[in-house]
Amino acid sequence: MDVVSPELNSLLPDEIMDTEAIEDVPHSAAQSEASLDMVVPMETEVPMPSENVSVSTDSTLSVSPGSQPSSLVSTSSPLLTIKPALATSMATTKTTDSVTGTTVSPSGLQKPTTQFAISPANHQIILNKVASSQATEAAKSVGTPPQIIKQEGQKLLVTAIGKSGQPIVLQLPHTGSKPGVSQTSGDTKLQTPQFKVLTIGGRSELKPMVVSPGNQVTTLQAQQLKTVQIPKKTPASSAAPIKFIITKTVNSKGLSPQTPVTPVIQGRVLTQTSPVMTSKTITLSEPHSSSIQTIPGKKIAISPLKTPSKNIKPVQSVPVAGVGGSQFKTIIPLAAQPNVQQIQVPGSRFHYVRLVTATTASSTGQPSVSNTSSVQTGKPVVVSTGAVRMSVPVVPAQTVKQVAPKPLTSATQVVTTTQTQQRLIMPATPLPQIQSGFTNLPTVGYTVVPAQYVTQIQQSPFVTLASSSSFPPSGAVQSQAKLPLNGVSAAETTSRPRKPCNCTKSQCLKLYCDCFANGEFCNNCNCNNCFNNLEHETERLKAIKTCLDRNPEAFKPKIGKGKEGESDRRHSKGCNCKRSGCLKNYCECYEAKIMCSSICKCIGCKNFEESPERKTLMHLADAAEVRVQQQTAAKTKLSSQISDLLMRTTPVISSGGGRLPYTFVTKEVLEATCECLLEQAKKAEQTRQPQADAERVILEEFGHCLMSIISSAGKAKVDCASINC
DNA sequence: GAGTTTGAAACT
DNA sequence: CAGTTTCAAACTC
Incomplete structure (x- = not known):
């Protein structure tokens, strides 16, 4: 029996994942070994380079939320037991739980390096397994991963776990905890009395791994346990309150030298929607839609299947309930060479892209529509080598549009989109969690890719985005995407036509570079020694991390809404102009066509409403603009x-x-x-x-x-x- | 197009 | 946090 404590669910951070329905359970073949030094900023989920817990595609998820879907309450220190099916295989890999630094050693052979984060707000638990020593080192460099515990939502996020074919079981034992294993944040105090037990797979084979979050074991024990089983290949009822997000973990080629064969890792996020929480939709659709079934046994079994191919959901869109409301995530696995899954966060400027290196993946996606939202899974993502997993900072999305599921002949995927266009990968909000997550991120396998780049990446034959999806395949990888997205031209998708940069010394990896600052790859620029491209992914990620370390809001739009709404746009930091009078484009306020505000520290500012200079300037500018437009129109008409x-x-x-x-x-x-x-x-x-x-x-x-x-x-x-x- | 000015970003 | 340096864009000629 594999059991996941309900506490874990509660502990999961909201931002990371919010799903309401479990649709697909992919097989996970996880391998631990991350060699890359990549750090992904802003991931709520901590990717597990080596191993991920994946719900096997074949297996159906049966979740028995019980009568009380909200009953899934995270306890402050749930006991977590992870049982890898094959303990032997685990030897090379290290498993780390994101939860408060608790480490899990599968089969006791490995160092406990796993970390998992628990966000009490959403009752989510994120399990990250760090297999490779490199990853652990990276984690060290980053610092100890914070545990995120949120009690509000009940979500269980399980990412990365054992090798393919080797199911990993999360278990919350009533009793017993490893001392000193986990840390519990003060948030953990907020615990709901009830437990959920998730059993995955339910293989007898599984060898138990025990992760004890630590401190508050006793409380957990006292609490009720709900167990949800997810039987393989069993249809899941949409009604189930628990949602699973399965993310496919990636095995990177070079990542794990120790394990030459890298199974595909599939990760899934399990979220339970609490009545209190605003619902977020998670769509994971397997080719054959699996439905969530409530099992009287109150156990949820998540079994990573050995067969990797079946239902890997290429795209996952997850609306996540955040503080500000529901948040939405879209994960789009991109095919081709690096398997990429894109995660879109509305309002964010970055696309999170999850690069998956899966050795094998195959699945025919069947569109399944959940009540609220659905993500269709197309064909399984082909996993090549280095697995990269991106977690997405979630920005509250006001509304989520769902794309009608399409039958996917090819690796087509439906992407849910929010009203806002996909943009961002950087969290619109400061996202401390992102940073924390970022620090926690195993350096391997993650990358942040600009939206355009994602579009470019999509060239790969494997994944074809549905028309609704925002990313049409483009010609050149580095070429800027100008193809229409969702019927919207690229120009429309991007707020402005990006000017090519001319950086010479910054390698386009500092905020001096507008491309980099906007979360874009350099494309058709005039820069020298540019590192702002996929070829220098590692450097770029490091640079991003550095920027975020320096300023968590570094990638946030500088021009935000003022107190009074959109009409009150203002510079987030204010300008510091001294000589330009704030009437030249040197001034960021003026450049953004907004007035300087009280937060500006400019000297001799003339960029205020009543300023005659400004009025004159604006008048002249308007007149010039009108003139230009007229001339252009006249020329066009005459020529025609x-x-x-x-x-x-x-x-x-x-x-x-x-x-x-x-x-x-x-x-x-x-x-x-x-x-x-x-x-x-x-x-x-x-x-x-x-x-x-x-x-x-x-x-x-x-x-x-x-x-x-x-x-x-x-x-x-x-x-x-x-x-x- | 070269050179200057400017202010944000980065650094100390 | 303040002062200085670096950087690339904006601007001028």
């Missing part, structure tokens, strides 16, 4: 008319077999033409027609004149030819 005329006269000209006699454009003809045009202008002026109309009339007259000239010339030429002149 000319081309139209040429098209019409072409037969005449061609019939003549030669060029028209330019001598026809004599001084007299020009004067006559000008008079015609002036006459039209006078008429327009007398009738007080609008400028646009006047221009149109004049241009039309000009066209008529041209027609007459060309026609006359053509006739003359024909006549001349007929008389051999």
